[in-house]
Structures are given as C-alpha cells and as structure tokens.
Amino acid sequence: MAELGLFDAAAYQVLPAPAEKLSADRRRTQRQAAILAAGQHPLGLAIGRHLPLHPDAPPADDRQATGPRCGSCWYREVLGHHNQSYGKCTADDGSRISHGAGTDVRRWWPACRDYSPGDTRLSPDAARFIPEVAQA
C-alpha cells in the first residue's frame, strides 16, 4: 500500500533564484572571453570574420605574460568622440572601427595576426620636436 503524505511537499521546495539578467556589455565581455579561450581574437566578433591570434600572442588567461598585445600595437589608437576616448583598431583602412562598443579594443588583449610593433619612421610626437624652436 502506498504511503500518503500529509501535504504536497513539492509546493514547499525552494526554487533556484532566477538567472541574473546581464547587461549587453557583460554579455559581450563573456562572448569575447569565450572566443579568446577558443584561440581567436575578440575583435573578430564585431567585424564579422575570423581574426586569428598572433602566433606569439600571450595566453588569454594570463594578462601579465609577455608577448604582443593590442596595447603595444601600432594600429591601436585612442580616438576621441564627445569628450570620451576609445581604443580602436585602425588596421584594414579603418574598417574595424564603428561607433559601437563592440569595436573597442582592450589594451591587454593578445594581439591578432596583423600586429605591428611600430614604425621605424618618426612618430607623430617625435615630429613635433623642432630643435630651433626648442632652443629659442
């Protein structure tokens, strides 16, 4: 004979808390972390194509490791817009730039295959130094 309970215990079960609703920024950060863990550069998400990491790029889960990163790349520039500044990738003739946060490039990101450490020509800052003016 089956036992009969005094009440329906299911009604008193503690239900799991509803999943936290993440902001669009947090969801994008999670997608970028996932694609980095999969060995691709996160900017590929925003530009809609596969963007491989540089062969010497540091591990995605170690921000202290040495190696090429977007923050030391010639193509990363900080652009101003409405009193804010945004790190963007100027490679591919600027086609990697949009007004959205999806194309913001973090300095710590491991570099993509298009990484460039710089240019041997004078930088814009160096070109501003004019000895004759400085000695006057």
Ligand code: SF4
């Ligand atoms: S070109 Fe440079 S700044 Fe642009 S995504 Fe690649 S490493 Fe980063």
